[in-house]
Amino acid sequence: MKVTVLGFYGGYPTKGIGTSAYLIESNGFHLLLDVGSNSLLTLERYVDPIHLDAVLLSHYHHDHIADLGVLQFTRLLKRDAKGNKPHLLPIYCHNEDIDNFKQMSFENVTLGIAYNEESELTIGPFKIEHMKTLHPVPCYAFKITEEKSNKTIVSTSDSGYKEAFIAFAKDADLLIADSNFYEGMENHTVHMTAKECGRIANKAKVKRLILTHLPQTGELNQLVEQAKNEAPSIPIELAQKEMTITI
Ligand code: ZN
Numbered sequence: 001m002k003v004t005v006l007g008f009y010g011g012y013p014t015k016g017i018g019t020s021a022y023l024i025e026s027n028g029f030h031l032l033l034d035v036g037s038n039s040l041l042t043l044e045r046y047v048d049p050i051h052l053d054a055v056l057l058s059h060y061h062h063d064h065i066a067d068l069g070v071l072q073f074t075r076l077l078k079r080d081a082k083g084n085k086p087h088l089l090p091i092y093c094h095n096e097d098i099d100n101f102k103q104m105s106f107e108n109v110t111l112g113i114a115y116n117e118e119s120e121l122t123i124g125p126f127k128i129e130h131m132k133t134l135h136p137v138p139c140y141a142f143k144i145t146e147e148k149s150n151k152t153i154v155s156t157s158d159s160g161y162k163e164a165f166i167a168f169a170k171d172a173d174l175l176i177a178d179s180n181f182y183e184g185m186e187n188h189t190v191h192m193t194a195k196e197c198g199r200i201a202n203k204a205k206v207k208r209l210i211l212t213h214l215p216q217t218g219e220l221n222q223l224v225e226q227a228k229n230e231a232p233s234i235p236i237e238l239a240q241k242e243m244t245i246t247i
Contacts, residue, residue, distance in 0.1 A: 001024060003024050003174065003247070005212070005243045005244075006022060006242070007020060008020065008213065008238075008240070009214055009216060013037040017038070018038025018039055018042065018241075019037045020036040020063055021035055023046055026124070026148075027125050030046075030047045030052050031054050031123060031126060032055045034056075035067045035071060039067045040067040040071055045242070049078075050075055051086070053089075054092065054123045054124060055089065056142065057091060058139050059094070061137065065100075072109050076107060089109065090123075091105075092128070093113070093114065093115070095112070096138040117130050117131065117132055125146055126145065127144075130142060131164060131168045134159050134162050134189055134190075135158045135159055135160070135189075135190060136190060139159065140157060141155060141156045141157045141168060142157065153172065153174045153176065153247065154174070154176070156169075157178065158191060161186065161187060161192050161199075165204070166200055166204045171205055172206045174245060175197075175208070175209045177211060179191075180215055181194075182215070191213065194226040195229065195230055197209065197211055197227050198234075201231045202234060209236045210239050210243075211223050211227060212238075214239060220238055224237065
């Protein structure tokens with residue numbers, strides 16, 4: 001399977017780079033994980049949004065859903081080369097915020113499908129498991145397993161540090177972790193530090209760590225160093241726009 005980072009900033013876009021959105025592909029199936037600001041324009045470089053197969057949302061903060069409305073409008077208005085309407089797009093999301101959940105179903109364009117911590121979803125070629133994170137609003141981390149290869153991607157989504165991430169991310173082929181803060185801000189209730197991400201990666205023995213949900217300020221390479229101090233044997237990189245990782 002293949003992951004492409006469409007945007008990686010936390011909170012707001014800047015300098016031509018958007019907020020959280022990742023395209024996950026396997027066998028021609030296109031799953032969009034979060035729909036941050038600027039993600040639709042970047043997505044279009046890889047797949048026409050009318051050919052997207054499913055969307056998976058971690059939570060309803062703006063920096064994760066900013067382009068959702070225009071994705072719905074694209075699929076309402078645009079037709080393929082033969083003039084056909086796109087299929088009803090499933091948006092997998094939680095329903096603990098009922099007002100936002102209702103917005104996920106729009107005409108015959110998109111359909112909100114609720115998951116919860118107990119549910120185990122299959123979305124196309126992927127099995128999805130969930131874990132509730134530490135965040136001011138309900139938010140879920142995901143373990144995405146490509147069923148044919150058994151390879152796994154774990155995304156922490158937005159979260160403060162939770163020891164439970166170590167078991168959840170155990171032996172993952174790729175960990176994509178919220179590293180919004182520099183060292184010194186540990187045990188925050190909204191986001192993690194790079195040091196905490198490194199600790200999870202090391203204890204879970206993941207094969208690779210990508211630091212994401214990055215801050216707009218400071219020297220980002222310090223985040224890599226701070227994570228490496230905790231996980232010296234694990235390859236660690238900053239998320240970059242249109243970085244593609246094949247697992
Ligand atoms: Zn958030």
